[in-house]
Amino acid sequence: MPFEVVKRIAGAEARLGRLVTGHGVVETPAFVAVATRGMVRALSAEDLENLGVQILIANTYHLFLRPGAETVAALGGLHGFTGFRGPWMTDSGGFQVFSLGAAKIHGVGKIAPIFPGEARPRDTPGVPLVKLTEDGAWIRSIFDGTKYFFSPEEVIRVERLLGADIILPLDECTSPFHDESYTKAAMERTHRWAERALLAFERTHGLGPNPHQELWGIIQGGAYEELRRTSAKTIASMGFPGFAIGGSLGKSKEDMYRVIDWTLSELPADKPRHLLGIGTLEDIVEAVKRGVDLFDCAAPTRLARNGALLTLSPPNFKLNIDNASFRNDKRPVDETCDCPTCRRYSRAFLHHLLRTGELSYFRLATVHNVRFMVRFMAWIREELSQGRLPRLEKEVP
Amino acid sequence: MPFEVVKRIAGAEARLGRLVTGHGVVETPAFVAVATRGMVRALSAEDLENLGVQILIANTYHLFLRPGAETVAALGGLHGFTGFRGPWMTDSGGFQVFSLGAAKIHGVGKIAPIFPGEARPRDTPGVPLVKLTEDGAWIRSIFDGTKYFFSPEEVIRVERLLGADIILPLDECTSPFHDESYTKAAMERTHRWAERALLAFERTHGLGPNPHQELWGIIQGGAYEELRRTSAKTIASMGFPGFAIGGSLGKSKEDMYRVIDWTLSELPADKPRHLLGIGTLEDIVEAVKRGVDLFDCAAPTRLARNGALLTLSPPNFKLNIDNASFRNDKRPVDETCDCPTCRRYSRAFLHHLLRTGELSYFRLATVHNVRFMVRFMAWIREELSQGRLPRLEKEVP
Numbered sequence: 001m002p003f004e005v006v007k008r009i010a011g012a013e014a015r016l017g018r019l020v021t022g023h024g025v026v027e028t029p030a031f032v033a034v035a036t037r038g039m040v041r042a043l044s045a046e047d048l049e050n051l052g053v054q055i056l057i058a059n060t061y062h063l064f065l066r067p068g069a070e071t072v073a074a075l076g077g078l079h080g081f082t083g084f085r086g087p088w089m090t091d092s093g094g095f096q097v098f099s100l101g102a103a104k105i106h107g108v109g110k111i112a113p114i115f116p117g118e119a120r121p122r123d124t125p126g127v128p129l130v131k132l133t134e135d136g137a138w139i140r141s142i143f144d145g146t147k148y149f150f151s152p153e154e155v156i157r158v159e160r161l162l163g164a165d166i167i168l169p170l171d172e173c174t175s176p177f178h179d180e181s182y183t184k185a186a187m188e189r190t191h192r193w194a195e196r197a198l199l200a201f202e203r204t205h206g207l208g209p210n211p212h213q214e215l216w217g218i219i220q221g222g223a224y225e226e227l228r229r230t231s232a233k234t235i236a237s238m239g240f241p242g243f244a245i246g247g248s249l250g251k252s253k254e255d256m257y258r259v260i261d262w263t264l265s266e267l268p269a270d271k272p273r274h275l276l277g278i279g280t281l282e283d284i285v286e287a288v289k290r291g292v293d294l295f296d297c298a299a300p301t302r303l304a305r306n307g308a309l310l311t312l313s314p315p316n317f318k319l320n321i322d323n324a325s326f327r328n329d330k331r332p333v334d335e336t337c338d339c340p341t342c343r344r345y346s347r348a349f350l351h352h353l354l355r356t357g358e359l360s361y362f363r364l365a366t367v368h369n370v371r372f373m374v375r376f377m378a379w380i381r382e383e384l385s386q387g388r389l390p391r392l393e394k395e396v397p
Numbered sequence: 398m399p400f401e402v403v404k405r406i407a408g409a410e411a412r413l414g415r416l417v418t419g420h421g422v423v424e425t426p427a428f429v430a431v432a433t434r435g436m437v438r439a440l441s442a443e444d445l446e447n448l449g450v451q452i453l454i455a456n457t458y459h460l461f462l463r464p465g466a467e468t469v470a471a472l473g474g475l476h477g478f479t480g481f482r483g484p485w486m487t488d489s490g491g492f493q494v495f496s497l498g499a500a501k502i503h504g505v506g507k508i509a510p511i512f513p514g515e516a517r518p519r520d521t522p523g524v525p526l527v528k529l530t531e532d533g534a535w536i537r538s539i540f541d542g543t544k545y546f547f548s549p550e551e552v553i554r555v556e557r558l559l560g561a562d563i564i565l566p567l568d569e570c571t572s573p574f575h576d577e578s579y580t581k582a583a584m585e586r587t588h589r590w591a592e593r594a595l596l597a598f599e600r601t602h603g604l605g606p607n608p609h610q611e612l613w614g615i616i617q618g619g620a621y622e623e624l625r626r627t628s629a630k631t632i633a634s635m636g637f638p639g640f641a642i643g644g645s646l647g648k649s650k651e652d653m654y655r656v657i658d659w660t661l662s663e664l665p666a667d668k669p670r671h672l673l674g675i676g677t678l679e680d681i682v683e684a685v686k687r688g689v690d691l692f693d694c695a696a697p698t699r700l701a702r703n704g705a706l707l708t709l710s711p712p713n714f715k716l717n718i719d720n721a722s723f724r725n726d727k728r729p730v731d732e733t734c735d736c737p738t739c740r741r742y743s744r745a746f747l748h749h750l751l752r753t754g755e756l757s758y759f760r761l762a763t764v765h766n767v768r769f770m771v772r773f774m775a776w777i778r779e780e781l782s783q784g785r786l787p788r789l790e791k792e793v794p
Binding site for chain 1: 434435436437438439440441442443459463464468471472478479480702724725727737741742743745746748749750752753755756757759760761
């Protein structure tokens with residue numbers, strides 16, 4: 001039984017679960033730490049183990065370019081190559097087809113507005129590096145401009161070689177500025193690509209370093225109710241053992257919550273659901289209440305590198321360590337945190353390391369934010385295990 | 398007894414020693430890891446403990462500018478501020494007076510040629526940021542150009558506040574292109590500054606977080622035999638409990654070895670000797686044979702960041718991990734190394750992290766090179782304890 005719902009909360013969609021992979025069990029709801037090129041930025045495999053990180057997600061497009069899927073396979077797949085031997089996921093590169101393609105034309109940086117107002121067209125739309133066809137996507141290397149063809153079959157072949165425990169099929173993401181007609185066409189193409197990915201997945205059984213991979217389905221349909229419901233039903237009917245919600249989640253948090261509700265209500269209750277690329281503490285709490293089991297998001301680690309250290313203090317839930325007020329502050333980032341950074345270093349020292357551009361800063365800050373997310377998800381699971389829905393204080397007490 | 402010679406090697410100057418500080422014992426010969434701004438670049442205090450680093454050296458000029466000596470003192474001095482509670486040294490800023498001053502005029506980047514031919518005038522000498530007077534040095538901030546006055550007394554006050562266990566007085570370094578007359582004048586000024594520093598050190602007893610500081614003397618005199626001997630005798634006569642060899646070591650390794658011989662033959666045999674800013678494996682072996690006890694050098698950590706990982710393989714004693722030949726190399730950097738990087742990661746993974754600019758690379762590489770230096774010094778001590786002089790293989794076997 002690869003996924004088991006351990007407990008449901010009466011009168012709500014939230015649930016506690018256990019996801020069993022060939023490289024260990026993931027207690028859900030869980031945060032999947034982002035390791036785009038095979039390692040969470042600034043950390044090591046030991047760090048991830050010590051911080052209690054359950055599962056990582058790497059990116060197929062980035063690893064395909066460097067060092068190449070064959071190289072990763074020859075070195076034992078992601079588990080052997082990176083030294084992190086717990087569960088891995090790989091995203092399909094579908095998001096890069098979007099972010100280097102339609103996102104550049106529309107001038108949007110993300111699918112969903114992680115912060116209010118973020119999903120608006122940029123002033124100067126860029127030149128797309130992607131050309132989509134029915135068969136797949138021509139995509140240019142971010143390194144040297146070389147063109148590569150990413151078909152659903154090629155992506156599965158690459159993911160077989162990378163050897164993650166949970167892999168995702170090539171999909172076409174849409175932006176919040178795509179109309180319903182284009183979003184529908186992209187969704188239907190995503191469904192055809194999902195069928196092709198399933199066939200390719202069966203055909204490639206035995207290829208690569210990991211014989212126990214699972215291919216999950218990705219649901220598209222933008223923020224259009226009929227499309228989301230159709231996509232969820234269609235993808236669910238294909239027999240995937242798990243699901244990811246991809247693509248545009250609309251233009252506001254309310255849009256996103258509605259998209260989650262529509263989608264999950266059409267999915268089988270006993271299979272795991274992953275919300276791609278989300279999110280903030282508030283988003284995670286709201287999505288957990290609606291029945292999401294897994295999240296990945298680069299924000300916690302990116303915020304750390306930019307000086308924003310996560311805390312449970314509303315309204316911002318972060319402390320900007322670059323602020324001059326921390327120059328002489330002897331306290332740890334968070335008195336209640338058990339991470340190696342908070343147990344040993346003052347805000348003043350972190351402020352100093354950031355201000356002087358010391359490399360040591362990036363790891364110590366990332367250690368804190370990653371441990372914060374691990375503890376935050378453990379707190380959510382504890383609330384659920386006590387029969388309570390997690391509730392985030394939004395007001396400064 | 399703050400320093401004890403544990404064993405001498407018959408017929409040679411090399412010795413095993415124990416340096417006792419208020420924050421722990423240093424077994425010598427030892428490598429002092431460079432933590433200019435309070436932390437070895439890319440590492441943490443835990444890393445340094447785990448790697449067996451015995452002692453660190455921070456820089457008075459850099460910490461004076463940021464975060465400021467008063468801030469460091471308020472946070473418990475270097476030991477409390479940085480979290481590394483073992484022995485600390487501070488360099489006086491004398492080298493910065495040189496590197497931002499005369500070194501810019503002469504177009505030299507270092508005092509001594511660490512690699513053959515390195516100490517030559519640059520094509521385009523720079524504009525000095527320093528103005529020297531008998532009373533001290535006006536020196537500009539590398540951050541914003543603000544002018545500060547560094548006198549021997551001010552440097553001692555700052556070092557009292559920083560609280561290192563071993564501190565050094567302000568000196569005037571000369572370049573290999575200074576003539577004997579200028580070098581002599583600079584040396585005599587350094588001697589007058591040393592007297593002033595000793596007085597200031599006595600006057601400031603009780604200032605700052607560390608009541609057990611030692612002030613060591615710095616010997617100058619360039620590569621001129623008479624000057625080096627004079628400087629060693631003069632500084633030794635002032636009663637310092639330890640000595641550092643500073644300034645120009647000439648234009649070749651042979652020059653450097655001669656300078657060490659002249660200097661150490663004039664110093665008391667029972668006091669510790671530190672060779673500032675040196676060096677390579679070969680330099681360390683040669684200097685140990687001549688009676689040097691302590692070394693600091695930024696090269697091992699800087700080399701790591703630039704892709705050069707230290708090994709015992711002649712002739713280069715390093716492996717350039719950026720080289721394409723490592724792309725699929727499953728072996729660790731060094732099969733015989735016990736560092737966390739070699740125990741877990743392949744050359745291929747380190748190559749990948751460096752090639753893709755991942756922050757994780759810098760720490761994993763630095764971990765290896767720092768552990769290498771720790772093990773290298775332990776090997777030297779083991780050789781000495783067996784009554785042998787260390788001998789580096791220079792030829793590829």
